[in-house]
Every structure is written in structure tokens, then in C-alpha cells.
Amino acid sequence: MYHFIACLLLLASQSVTAQQGNRYKIHSHNDFMQTVPFWSAYANELGSIEVDVFCKNNILFATHDETEIKKGYTIESLYLRPLQKTIDIGLGKQQEIQLLIDLKSEPYSTMRQLISVLEKYPDIIHSKRISIVVSGNKPKAKDYVNYPDYIRFDHQALETLDNGNAWGKVALVSLDFKDFSPWNGKGRLTASDYEKVKAVIDSVHSLGKPFRFWGTPDSKTAWKVFKELNLDFINTDKPYAAFNYLKDLEDRTYHNKILSEVYAPTFASDQKNIPIKNVILFIGDGNGLSQISSSLLANGGSLTLTQMRSIGFITTQSTDDFTTDSAAAGTALATGERTYNRAIGVDTLQRPLVNITELLSMYNYVSGCITTDRMTGATPAAFYAHQSDRSNINEIAGDLSKSKLSLFIGGGSENFQGGEMTKGFEILDNVDAIGSNKSNKVGYFISEKGVPGVVDGRDRVLAKATKNGMEFLSSKNRPFFLMVEGAQIDSYGHMNHVPGIVSEGIDFDMAITEAVKFADITENTLVIVTADHETSGFSIPQGDLEKKIIEGDFTTYDHTATMVPLFAYGPHSQEFQGVYKNSDLFGKIVKVLGLKEQ
Numbered sequence: 001m002y003h004f005i006a007c008l009l010l011l012a013s014q015s016v017t018a019q020q021g022n023r024y025k026i027h028s029h030n031d032f033m034q035t036v037p038f039w040s041a042y043a044n045e046l047g048s049i050e051v052d053v054f055c056k057n058n059i060l061f062a063t064h065d066e067t068e069i070k071k072g073y074t075i076e077s078l079y080l081r082p083l084q085k086t087i088d089i090g091l092g093k094q095q096e097i098q099l100l101i102d103l104k105s106e107p108y109s110t111m112r113q114l115i116s117v118l119e120k121y122p123d124i125i126h127s128k129r130i131s132i133v134v135s136g137n138k139p140k141a142k143d144y145v146n147y148p149d150y151i152r153f154d155h156q157a158l159e160t161l162d163n164g165n166a167w168g169k170v171a172l173v174s175l176d177f178k179d180f181s182p183w184n185g186k187g188r189l190t191a192s193d194y195e196k197v198k199a200v201i202d203s204v205h206s207l208g209k210p211f212r213f214w215g216t217p218d219s220k221t222a223w224k225v226f227k228e229l230n231l232d233f234i235n236t237d238k239p240y241a242a243f244n245y246l247k248d249l250e251d252r253t254y255h256n257k258i259l260s261e262v263y264a265p266t267f268a269s270d271q272k273n274i275p276i277k278n279v280i281l282f283i284g285d286g287n288g289l290s291q292i293s294s295s296l297l298a299n300g301g302s303l304t305l306t307q308m309r310s311i312g313f314i315t316t317q318s319t320d321d322f323t324t325d326s327a328a329a330g331t332a333l334a335t336g337e338r339t340y341n342r343a344i345g346v347d348t349l350q351r352p353l354v355n356i357t358e359l360l361s362m363y364n365y366v367s368g369c370i371t372t373d374r375m376t377g378a379t380p381a382a383f384y385a386h387q388s389d390r391s392n393i394n395e396i397a398g399d400l401s402k403s404k405l406s407l408f409i410g411g412g413s414e415n416f417q418g419g420e421m422t423k424g425f426e427i428l429d430n431v432d433a434i435g436s437n438k439s440n441k442v443g444y445f446i447s448e449k450g451v452p453g454v455v456d457g458r459d460r461v462l463a464k465a466t467k468n469g470m471e472f473l474s475s476k477n478r479p480f481f482l483m484v485e486g487a488q489i490d491s492y493g494h495m496n497h498v499p500g501i502v503s504e505g506i507d508f509d510m511a512i513t514e515a516v517k518f519a520d521i522t523e524n525t526l527v528i529v530t531a532d533h534e535t536s537g538f539s540i541p542q543g544d545l546e547k548k549i550i551e552g553d554f555t556t557y558d559h560t561a562t563m564v565p566l567f568a569y570g571p572h573s574q575e576f577q578g579v580y581k582n583s584d585l586f587g588k589i590v591k592v593l594g595l596k597e598q
Contacts, residue, residue, distance in 0.1 A: 024226070025098070026242050027212060027233040032062040034239070037078045042086065044243035048098040048212075048233050051079055052136070055110040060117055064104060075101070075114075080121050083130065087123045096129045098171070098233075100154065102136035111139060115148065125150040133171040144169040158200070160207060172233065173204045177213040185217025189225060201229055220245050220541065224551075249551070254499040256298035256548040258454065260509040263304045265516050269523040271310060271574045276593055277479045277524040280470070280515045283333065284508050285326060285379055286490030288534030289565050294498075294550050295505030301545055303506075304513040305529055310573035313563040314582045316533045319348055323561045326490065327390040329532035329582055330382030334483075336586030336597065344378065344396060345386040352386035356481060356586060361404040363595055366473050366480045369405055370465045372451045372458075372504075373487035374412030379532060383483050384408075397421050407472055407482075408443045409434070409465040411451035431464050435471030442472060453488050454503040462486065463510040470518050484511055493535030498552035501538065519570045526571055526592065530585070531564035 025047025032051045034040050041049045052064045053075055060075040079099060086092055103110050111134070118125050118132065125132065125148070135154035139146075144153055144166045152171035161167040177183075180200055181193035189197065204211040210232035216222060218236050223246055226234045236242040284291070296303045318328035320340040328341045335345065335353040347353055357367035371380040376396045381387070384403035385396045397415045400408065401423040409431065416422050425443040428434060434442055444465070452458045466484050473480035486508030492500025512529055519525040537555030566585075568576040572592040576585075590597050 024231060024246075025096075025233050026239065026246065027098075027100070027235050028239045029214065029235050029237050030064070031239075032073065032078060033064075033237075037062070038082045041239045042082070042092055042097070044239050045093050045095050045247075046239050046243065047096055048100055049079070050100040050102055050135075051075055052102045052104050053110065053114070055105040055113050058113055060110070060113055066105075076117060080117070080124065083124055084121055087127065094129065096131075098131045098133055100133045100135055103134060103138065104136060107137045107139045110137070111147065115151070118150070131171060135174065141166045154212075155209070158203065170209060172210045172212055173207075174212040174214055175200065177216045177235075183217060183222075185219035185222035188221070198229055201231055205230070218242075220553075224249065224542065252496075252498045252553060253549060253551045254298070254502050256502055256506070256550065258503050258506050260295075260299055260303060260506045260513065262299070262302045262307070263513045263516055265304075265307050265569060266520045267309075268520065269525075269571050270569055272571050274571045275524060276526045276571045278474070278481070278522065278526070279589055279593070280482045280484065280518075280525060280527045281333075281589075282484045282486070282508070282512055282515070282527070282529040283330070283379055284486045284489050284505070284529070284531045285373070286493040286533060286535030286559070287486065287505065287508070287531040287564065288538060288560075288562060290538040290540055291489055291493070291501055291505055291534070292565065294502050294538070294540050294552060295509060297540070297543055297545055298502045298548050298550050299506055299509070300548060303509045304516055305509050305567055307516075308527075308529070308567040308569045308573070310568040310577050312566040312568075312577045313579045314530060314566055314585065315563050315579070316582050317561065323559050324533050324582075325390075325559065326378035326532050327382065330379040332581070332583040333530075333532065333585055334382040336583050336590075338581070338583045342389050342391070344381045344388075344390050344392075345384075346388055350388045355383055356589065357383055357404045359590070359595070359597070360479075360481050360593075363593075364478050366406040366476050366478050367404055368407030368469050368473050368480065368482045369410070369485075370408070370462070370469055370482070371410040371485040371487050372446070372462055373410060373485060374415060374450060375400065375408055375410035375445075376412055376415045377410070377485075377487060379485045379487065380408075380410055380483070401425070406441045406476070407434070407469055409446065409469060411445065411447040411449070413445035413448050416445075431461060431468055433468075434465070435468035435475075437472060438475075451488070453492065453500050454507050455497075455499050458507075460507065460510055462507055463514050466511040467514040467518075470515065474522075484515070486511065490532075490535045493538060493554075494557055496536055496554045496557060498550060501536075501552065502550055516569055524571065526573065526589075527569045528566065528576060528585075528589070529568070530566040532582070534560045534562045534564055536560070537562075 027048035028041035028046050031049045053060050054063050061069045062073045063069045155170040155173045180196045212233035216235045316324045318324040318341050325341040331339050334355040369380050376393050378390045381396045385399035387395050425441045426439040428444045489504045515527045537560050539553045542551040543549050
């Protein structure tokens with residue numbers, strides 16, 4: 001075997017360019033056994049469809065064995081007539097299709113009957129996008145040239161045919177995967193098996209033929225590996241799943257170029273039972289554990305966030321739904337009361353709830369709110385507004401001037417037309433001017449409409465806003481509360497957009513870094529980082545830590561009910577460990593500040 005593989009590697013090194021490059025096709029193995037033969041594979045744009053054929057009484061049955069023949073299951077009824085229909089009415093993508101006919105009965109008589117049947121479908125046999133390939137019990141290779149030009153054959157050996165004309169009738173080479181590896185599609189191929197498999201594929205490509213394995217593992221992991229190995233036909237019994245996984249694999253794979261410089265905290269005040277002056281609450285909208293993990297892995301394996309030692313988890317259910325929205329979750333975090341989905345700062349009877357900025361104002365605190373969403377977005381609104389429904393944009397905007405906020409930074413200036421809605425705030429045109437501003441109340445609009453994402457060119461405005469916001473609030477010589485939302489982790493989760501999720505998470509960490517640095521300087525600032533909910537059922541099946549590559553996957557375009565993590569740093573941070581409801585966070589903050597809830 002060693003010499004065999006060595007020869008393959010030598011041959012492959014001479015020409016490793018695949019005949020089709022990386023343009024793989026998915027092969028529907030034993031397609032006739034699908035619940036809906038042909039149509040499922042065709043609708044999912046598969047490039048190769050396999051049908052086993054047994055000839056009995058001059059009928060070509062679609063079956064693996066004579067004993068399994070089903071009435072009406074013929075190559076004509078299941079494949080040729082449907083294929084003809086796609087031609088007649090231009091149905092579907094009109095993709096190139098290989099019909100792989102695996103003969104199970106005596107080859108020569110079966111071939112005669114097959115040709116007789118195929119000749120009834122001139123549109124198929126003369127189509128430039130449809131190829132007919134015979135496999136299984138084939139005629140002898142020397143006889144290939146005796147068959148019509150529209151019929152080609154599946155060669156099942158690594159040796160070429162001596163007869164050049166016969167070799168010209170070979171459409172592809174197919175081999176049993178188990179002859180090269182026992183891999184079951186879980187984990188990864190061993191290094192030695194990977195080289196064996198790669199050598200076989202490359203050697204066939206060097207002969208100018210496309211290649212297929214049969215008997216392959218049938219999993220997402222396997223499909224990805226075979227795609228990376230430039231396998232021309234990826235074998236599957238799951239046409240729908242394989243197509244949907246592979247079609248957007250490249251879109252779900254992100255090579256990160258944006259880095260958050262990880263700050264090493266001093267831990268001088270962390271978990272110390274000393275008085276707290278300031279509280280900075282970070283809310284990563286939709287930022288579940290997998291989202292955090294993706295940012296961490298894409299950032300080289302570490303974040304400033306993950307330096308924190310006090311860690312907990314919070315549940316997120318609203319009063320009227322198992323899965324919360326941002327309005328109900330934001331209200332729970334801001335007021336300590338669970339409420340119904342879409343509610344902004346009101347209880348289940350639509351009565352206003354006292355939010356944390358209002359409570360703290362009674363104790364001489366100043367407060368601020370920063371977001372990469374519109375200022376009328378559900379999460380920031382929960383910290384200053386009181387409305388029965390999150391869609392009441394004008395009313396939410398109208399609550400800003402009546403709020404206890406001394407600072408706001410966010411998008412959507414178009415929602416605040418006219419001076420009344422921002423009355424009392426000096427509106428600045430530069431985020432870097434906020435920190436040194438001496439006004440009592442300031443605001444800055446990042447954008448007129450929605451705030452662009454990092455992948456669309458947004459700079460480090462969230463980190464700048466956080467730094468300047470802390471400087472502005474601390475200059476008042478009063479204790480402060482600041483809420484900072486990384487809003488677009490959620491936005492890109494709803495879009496199932498991996499680059500957006502990862503880049504927004506890293507950008508969020510840059511802002512967290514500014515707060516942790518501030519906490520170390522002051523030694524009396526508590527930093528809390530959590531999420532309102534998880535979005536998209538995000539997972540990370542694969543990636544490359546060294547190359548900062550993340551492959552993401554999703555279960556939904558919506559929120560999920562999974563718990564979300566909480567990280568805390570600074571005095572009394574240990575009080576935030578454990579598992580508890582999102583509405584409990586409010587009370588914990590009030591407790592460590594030594595205050596009383598109203």
C-alpha cells in the first residue's frame with residue numbers, strides 16, 4: 001500500500017488541477033429510493049442522479065434487485081419522462097445533469113433495451129446539458145465504442161484503458177471510499193488517510209477525468225472535506241440537506257481581518273467588597289455563547305471579555321412567549337420586571353415601570369445610553385421610554401427629552417426631527433468631542449438612518465463612543481450608569497450572516513476593552529456584559545484558529561430561548577455569578593450599589 005500511495009502522489013504532483021477546478025456536483029446516490037425520485041434531486045440543483053436498473057420482460061425497472069421490483073417504478077416513469085418534462089416547459093434551473101444508470105441485470109441485453117428506450121427521447125440524448133453514463137454491470141471495455149455517442153461509461157479502476165477510443169468513452173472514474181479510509185464522517189480524516197484520499201483524487205484528475213467515491217460518509221463534515229479536496233461528484237443519500245449545506249458554505253465561512261487588542265486587567269478591584277461608584281452595562285443584542293465563541297476564535301483565541309472571572313447565565317423568557325424579543329428582554333434588564341413581547345418600559349397592564357436610569361437619578365446618578373442601533377431601537381428605548389409597543393417610534397422618540405439620560409449616542413436622527421424631541425441636549429457632530437464637552441446633556445447621532453455594520457465600513461465608533469461617554473459622565477463628579485449596546489450582532493444573526501456576527505462581536509469587545517481599562521483606573525467601576533437573548537441558533541461546526549477562519553451554521557432566522565452568558569468585572573462582580581432570570585439583574589445592581597428599589 002505504501003508504494004501504491006507513493007506512486008499516486010508522484011503522479012498527482014505532475015498535474016493536480018481538477019478537470020472542473022472546484023466546481024463540484026452533488027450526486028444523488030440510489031435516487032430511485034428517495035420518497036420523490038428525480039424531482040427532489042432536480043429541484044435541489046443536483047448535477048448527477050443515480051438510478052439502478054434491472055431488465056425484466058423488456059422493461060427497465062428502477063430497482064436494486066429483481067426481488068425488489070415495484071410496479072410502475074421504471075426508468076421511464078421515474079426519470080426519462082420527468083426529464084423530458086423539464087425540457088418541454090423549461091422547468092427549474094436547466095442545470096447540467098448526469099444520469100448515472102447502474103445496471104443490475106445482464107449487461108448486453110440490458111444495454112440493447114436501454115438504447116431502445118432512450119431513442120424514444122431524442123431531446124434527452126441529444127441535449128448538451130444531459131449526459132447518460134452507464135455503471136454497474138457494464139459491457140466489456142473493448143465494446144464501449146460499439147455504443148452510441150450519447151452513452152458513456154463509469155470506469156471503476158485507477159488504471160487507464162489501453163484502447164484510446166474506449167478511454168474516450170469514459171465519463172468519470174468511481175471507486176469505493178472504504179478502500180482508502182474507514183472514516184465515518186465525524187471528527188476529521190486522519191492525516192495519513194487525508195493524504196491517501198487526496199492522492200487518489202489528484203491522480204484521476206491528472207488523467208483528465210472527473211472523480212467520484214461511492215460508499216462515502218454522508219454528513220456535513222464529510223461534504224465539506226470532499227469539496228475542499230476538489231472531489232467532482234459528492235455522493236449523498238440526502239440531496240436536500242447536502243445542497244442546502246454546500247450552496248452557502250462559502251458565505252457561512254469568514255476569514256477575519258479585524259482584531260480587538262486584548263487588554264489584561266489588573267484585577268485590583270475585581271471581586272472586592274468595596275463601594276461601587278459607577279456601573280457600565282454592556283448588552284450584546286443576540287450575543288449568545290456561540291456568537292462570543294466565534295469572535296474569540298476569530299480574534300486568535302482570546303478577547304478582553306473572556307479575561308473576566310465572574311461568569312453567570314441568565315434566562316430570557318418573556319411573560320407571553322417562550323422566546324423573548326428585544327423589547328421585553330430590554331425592559332426586564334432595565335426595570336427588573338418581566339413583561340410581554342413588544343413592550344417598552346411598561347408592565348403587562350401597560351403601566352410605566354421605573355427603569356434603572358430613573359431610579360438612579362433619585363440617588364444623584366447621571367446616566368447615558370449608547371447603541372449601534374437607532375436610538376428608538378427596542379433595547380436602548382427600554383432605558384428611557386415607556387410605550388405599549390416598540391413600533392410606536394414617534395412616541396418613543398418623544399420620551400427621550402423627558403428621560404433621565406444625560407448622554408445618548410446612536411443612529412436614526414431622522415426619527416428625531418425638530419428640536420422638541422432632543423430638547424435639553426446639545427447635539428454634537430463629532431463623537432470625539434463628547435468627552436471634553438461641558439454641557440449638562442449631550443447627544444450624538446451616528447447616522448441619519450440605520451447605523452451601518454462593520455462589514456459595510458463602520459469604523460470603531462462604538463469604542464470611541466464608550467470612551468468619550470465615560471469621560472463625559474465622569475466629568476460631572478457624580479456616580480454614573482452607562483448602557484452600551486452592540487446591536488448588530490442580532491441584526492446579522494437575523495440575516496444568518498457569519499461575517500457580520502463575528503465582526504460585530506469583535507467590535508463589541510473593543511468597546512468592552514475601553515470600559516475595563518476605565519474600571520482599572522478608577523477601581524470603583526463595575527462592568528457587566530450580557531445579552532438580551534440569543535439570535536439564529538448559531539453554531540460553529542468548523543474553522544481554523546491560526547488562520548482566524550470561522551464556519552458558522554444556523555437553526556433559525558429568529559431569536560432562540562437559550563440562556564445567555566453574563567460576565568462581570570470590578571467590585572462585587574462575584575455577586576453576578578450563577579444562573580438567574582434576566583429580570584433579576586436589576587435587583588443585583590441595586591443591591592451591590594447599596595440602594596433600595598422603589
